[in-house]
Amino acid sequence: MATTFIPGDLPDEQLAQVLGQTLAGLYTGPARLPDRPGGRTAALSALKDYSGKDYVGRNDLRGHVSRLSMYLRHGMLSIVEVAEHARARMRGRDLSEFLRQLTWREFFLLVLAQDGAKVLGNLEEPKYRARWTDALPDDVREARTGLPCADAWVTHLVQGGWMHNHERLWFSAYLIHWRKVDWRAGYRFFREHLLDGDIASNALSWQWVASTFSAKPYFMNQANIEKYSAGRWCNTCTVQCPFRGEYESIEGQLFGGPVNPAPMPPRGNDRRGGRR
C-alpha cells in the first residue's frame, strides 16, 4: 500500500475534516476536536494554570484535580516537570498527596516494564468466586442503564474523554461486580474514549478493582457516591438503587461474604485499605 502522508500544519478549523477523511475507517464516532487541546503549548499552559490548591480534597468530584493526565500520557509533559511544578506551587498535604498520586503513574509503568503483555490478562486469581461475561452491555455503552449516576459517568467518558478518578473507580466496580462483566471489556471501553488511556494505568487500575492485582475487590456503596458527589445524583434519584446498603451486606450480596479481611482499617468512606 502506498504511504499516505498527512500535512503537519493543519489548523484546528480543518483538522477534524481533513484528518477525519484521511483516517476514515480507522476510528469510532464523529470526527471532532478533543475537549482539551493536545500539544506542548496547550500542555504548558494547563500546567502553568494549575495551582493545586486544596488538592487534598481530590476524592470529591468538585475537588481541585489537575486534569493533566492526557498530557502526561502522551509525553506532552514529563513526570519530572509536573513534580517540579507541584513542589514550586503547592504546600503541605496538598503537595504530598499530589506527589503520591503521581507516583501511582510511575508504579504502573514499572509493573508494565516488568510484566509486559501479561498485564493484559489476570495477573492473579480473583479473590472471590467471579463469573464474568466478556462483552460490554449495550445499555452501559449507550448510557441508558437508568441509573442517573452510572449514565453520567459514561457520558463524561464518551463526550469529554476524561473521568474523575472516583468516577472511574465507581464505574469499574459497577461494571465488574454489579454487572459481572470482565474487566477487559471496561479496559477496552476506556481505551476507546479516554484521552489519557494507556496500557499501564488503565489495565492495572481495572485489575486493582477486579482483585486480580490487589488483595481484595474494590467496591463502594450509595453513601460513598452521595458524599463524594455532594448528592449530585442521589438528591433527586428515584430509581431502585443497587448501591444502597451497609458495606457488609453489599459484600455478602456481591461476593458471597467477606473477602479476605482488609489488612488495614478502611479510611474515609471507601471500603479498602490504602486509598488512591
Place this chain on the structure above:
Amino acid sequence: MSAPARQNAPVGRAVVWIHGDSLSPTDPALEAVPDAPALFVFDRPFLAKTEVAFPRLAFMYQGVRDIAAARSVEIVVGGIGEELAAFAQRHAATELHVTRNFTPQWEETLQDFERRNPNVEVLVYEPDRLTSYDGPVKRFFGFWKKVEAEVLGGNALYAPQRGQGRR
C-alpha cells in the same frame, strides 16, 4: 526534508521515531539530534482492529503539529515497521533515535527494524522518571515505602537518566 549536512560530523545521518508517548519537542530523542527529521505513524493495522474514538487521534495530531512547527516531521498512515524502514531509506539514515516506550509492542517493533535494517544503528533514550527505583514491583504500598523519601524530598537520589543508550 533531509537533515542539513553537518560539517565534519563524525556521526551518520540521524532520524528520529516519535511515538504516542513522546509527542513533545522536548522528547529526549528529539532533543538529542535537533537537526534530524522525525517520523510519526498513525498505526493503520492497530487502528483497523482497535476501537479508538476520533478526539484521541486529533489530540495526538495536535501534539505532532507542535513538534512540526519547529522542525522537519513526516506524518504518515501505515504499518509502523514498513513506514519506519521506508523513512530510514528516504533519508539514507545510519542512525535511528527513539525514546524508550514500555509497551510490549515497541520492543518488537525495534527488533524487527534492526533485523530488516542491519546498517542502521538504533539509539534509545530514557524517558524522565520520578524515582530511581529499579527493583521488582508488586503492590503500590510497598513501592511507596521505598520511594516516599525520594519523591517527597524532591532530591533526586539518582543521576538523571537522560543519557543515550546503545541497544
